[in-house]
Structure formats: C-alpha cells, structure tokens
Amino acid sequence: MKKIILYLAAAVFAACSSNPEVSAPTENLNEVLACTDAKGLIAKYGEKSVILDTSIISGDDTLKGAIIFPGTAKQASVFFHEGKISDVSIQGDNSAWKTSSGLYLGLTLQEVEKINTKNFTISGFGWAHGGSVVSWEGGKLAGDSLLTHQVSFRNKRQNISVEEFNKVSGEAEFDVRHPSIQQMNPTLEQITILKPYIPSKEEGKGIAKKIESSQIPVR
Template sequence: MKNYLYSLVLLAVLSCQSSNTENQETLVPNLILNDVLACKDLAGLQAQYGAESLVADTSWILNEDTLRGSILYPNTNKQAYIMYHQGQILDVSVLGKQSLWKTNSGLYLGLKMLDVEKLNQKNFTVSGFNWVNGGMVVSWEGGKLGGDNLTHVVQFSNAENKHEGLSDMEYSQISGEAEFDIRHPLIQKLNPRLDQLAIVKPYVPTKSEGQSMGTHITKTQIPKSKKKP
C-alpha cells in the first residue's frame, strides 16, 4: 500500500483540475505508458519525446504538500502527468474519459471494470464511491495487475460521479469510505469505466515523507471526532 501513497495524492490533485484532452471521436490507444516510465528522468524524457513536447517543471499544491513534475504533450489527447522523486521518474498518470496511452498490461482510460477484472485474472477490491478516493482499487487481491515490479493505481468513474443504471438509493449502498469486492451485485450492475490511471515504481517513502503523507491522509479521510457537550 505504501507504493500507492504518492499517486493517490497526485490523482486527488489532478482530478480537481479541468482537462482539455477530450475528443468527440473514439480514440484507439496506441502509445505505451510504460515507455514513459522507462525514460528514468527528465533528460530521458526530452531525448525520447523532445523538449518541445514537455512542460518540464511544474507543481501541484495540495494543502501543505507541493508535488513537482512534468506534463507530456499538454492539452492534447496524449497528455500525461509525470512525477519525480530525487530526480527519478516515480510515476506516470493519465486521467479523463479517454487517451491515446495504454499500459503493457492492457489498461487504458474508458475500460470497463469487468474488462479490468479479466486483465487481472481475478476479482479485486475497490473503495466505496462518491468521495475523493471513491472507486479506487484498494487491492488487486493477488491478481496479475498487482505484481511486485510495477504498481497499477486505478480509479473508476469518480471524476464525474455518474451512476447510470442505479438509483440513488442503490448507489448509496456502494458509496462512502468502505471497501467492496467488485463481485458485489450493484457494482457488477454499475460496471464503471476506468477514468484515472497511474503506473508507479515500487517506492518506500522516507520517515519525513511518510509523516507528511500520513498527515494529509488523516486530514482528508479521517473525520474529526465530535466533542461531547
């Protein structure tokens, strides 16, 4: 779970920002996201994709956290977000309805949850919907997408929080800060689309970085206790 922390924070930031990458035409992903991760650092990105294709140095601010990274092919259907740690690429993210990027494992934006289950070759667990980390994969449950060499961080249909096919009452039953097996009948009926995707190199934060991320998670996910009158 430690490998997820930085990407969870980054995806939370990016999901609050508007994207200009949508296209009315259906895109067929033909670029490999793993190739971006393999560039290792900014110099590698510039050599592979050209300096003119990058916003090399930008930052995203979330509470007391400032995350630094790059944007590849900004404002296009090839847009990808890249974050570094100590100068090395840590993860690569895409978000929205569709993109020209896919992973070597077959994941891409817009893919239905039941198709992701086939790629994982096993059921998996997601957080409840309708909050900032709603629809996030909590555990791949030992499936193919949970390998040790690369972490797949995936979130389903939380950006627009749509729940076509379910009543508000039904949707409330799979919402909130809880965990659900995707074999839950209402989740199977919803079958949401993948709308946020990151691939992450395994990484254990330093003590100070862990404390900072822990503080953020506490503030955003743990409700304040009510004082007794």
C-alpha cells in the same frame, strides 16, 4: 516558471475529442516510465513536448511534476522522486496511451477484472477518492517490486438507480463482485503506473503526521 492546471486541460481535451466508441490505443505508457528522469523525457519526446516544474491538480491534491504532450491525446502527467521518474498518470475519457498490462481509459470494470484475473476491492463512490482500487487482491495488476498499477473508475451513477448507487457509495470498501457494482460496470477514468519505493525514516514520519492530521477525532 511555467504552470498548467491539468484538470482544466484534460477537461477541454475530453470535451473536444470525446468518442463513445473507445478503441485500444497504441502508445505504450510504460515507455514514459522507462525514461528514468527529466533528461530522458526530453531526449525521447523532444523539448517542445515536455513542460517541467509544473503544478498539477489530481483529485483534491496539487502536485509538482511534468506534463508531456499537453492538450493532445498523448497528454500524460509525470512525477518524480529524488530526481527520478516515480510514476506516470493519465486521466479523462480517452487517451492515446495504454499500459503494457493492457489497461487504457474507457475500459469497463468487468474488462479490468479479466486483465487482473481476479476480483479486486475498490472504495465507495460519491466522494473525492471514490471508485479507486484499494487492493488488487493478488491479481496480475498488483505488479511486483518494480511496477504496480493504481486506477480509478468513473465516480458517477451509471446504469443503476439512486438507491443502488447509494449502497456502494461513501468512504467504505467494496468487493467488485457486489451486484450493484457489477450492474453499474463503471469505466476507467484514471490510470497510474508507478515504481514502488520504501520511504526513508524521515519520510515515514512525515506521512504519519499527514495521516494523523487528516483524521477526524472520535467524540
């Protein structure tokens, strides 16, 4: 079984190819999602460009999936549900991929606001899931029953003081119109497009148990 640690590969690639001038890429990430399954990935991109049954580190989670074009500007992570592609993800400073909606790594928060056509809500910075969009507030990026977007902004202090950064940090939710967030104007570092699905009753029970086990009891 072939295994690769996505985080390390992405870090090596970013170090070798980082560019302060982020230009709009040309490859369409939605085409990966449209491949349907592993056979579709291989048929479209070639067997040598696809690593299946792979361990992928994303944040503080280790997931199983596939990686296409590992170690290149076209590297992307592909995940499955019941054998079908459920979501596709890219992360880092830059990538050859963009979404049909116009998202790509390196876009600023204010640019994403324009694409969404509305303000939105993100989690506070400074922790494992910091800078992640919690709700698109009904904007265009909320998608529909066929596709939606999940993104995270760079989780580090930029353009603001420590005091201002602390105001929008921690396990809380913030409207992106918050003055400190607007001044910070962080950039996209992770993008996922996915096909929403309703979990089965058994899956729902498993999710509930996982959430319950992660809760900190009130003393």
